[in-house]
Amino acid sequence: MASLKDVRLKIAGVRKTRQITKAMYMVASAKLRSAQLRIERFRPYADKFSEMLVSLRGTAEDAAHPLLAERPEPASVGIVIATSDRGLCGSFNAGIITAALKFAEENRAAGRQVRFYCLGRKCCDAVRTRGGETAMAVIGRMNAVDFPLASEVGVAIMEDFLNGHVDEVHMFYGEFISLARQRPAGIKLLPAGGGASGPEDAGAAEDYIYEPAAGVLLGELLPRYVKAQVYRGLLDTAAGENAARMQAMDNATRNCDDMADALTLLFNKTRQAGITNELIDIVGGVEALKG
């Protein structure tokens, strides 16, 4: 049986842990708010881009662009993974990594080479331990994602794609759906045709004058569109990470409460047991003296 002192120490320990998890919960919720704000600010930019791309593709059908060209038999696949740098956010990172590695396995099974672009310490570690070819590893910047990071990644994958190092590029990230729901998601970044093809209702769009010609304009627009897609993934991951951490820390705080309650009960019982024992001793002694 635990001594009184042990139990008291344990209670103090649990309470301290609770303070920490509670603080982490609050930090995560503050970060989530700023991440959500950035998603909202980014949305008009991204929406406008998709709109422009659709209306351009409607008119410039003859202006094929190398970033749009599907390669019939891809020999190698690039996989961009975005996770957080730090853990303590439930199964958020594990989900993304599992989805990405499963996709990588399927491609390897089909005889394709796989190249990883890892953003965030968690997926860098995961890919390294499983021995994948890492073309890019970014650690320590997922805490404050910014457009320059998305731009770097975009430039790197587009260069590799145009040089023929990879024939397709996919991205895996954590999609932020709501406070209570985040899930791993995958999108195809390159060739850039798939995502934005959409319904062909672009014919209803206005007749624009293009300056320069639609084909050249498409060439200017596509690289920026790819960067915007990467940025969207990064922002979603940042928001999802913090939402997942809020949940995890909320659970941990509640578990600490339960544990402290149970330990307090144990403490009181132990103390009462000690008192009862002493009373029995005294009463027994008194009885013995009487006899």
Add this chain to the structure above:
Amino acid sequence: MASLRLDIVTPDKLVLGREVDYVGAPGLEGEFGVLPGHIPLLAALTAGRLFYKADGRTNWVFVSGGFAEVSGDKVTILAESAEEADKIDFDRAEQALRRAQERVESKASDIDMYRAQLALARAVARLSLRGR
């Protein structure tokens, strides 16, 4: 008098959104101007200076290149970065200018050269707005 709605959007925020009378933008094939009633236009921009006239004053904005969409009486500028002239960090731009010049003069590999020249163009455009 009819006016134009000018929105300058970057990935991080809406830099500017207001009613203006005239917009002059640095197009890829030369500067162009937009007055109310312009026909729909989609144009690529280079790194440079954009200006607009409102309330009888001319205001300058740096844009890092991007796109301009004119539709109805709305002008939307999509740029990776954009700053109003009084919000430009000129010290940083000067540093960027020096770095870019060094890189251009060092004549490294061709891809780096292209990027350095872009950086140089951006720095020059930013610095040219000093005092506007």
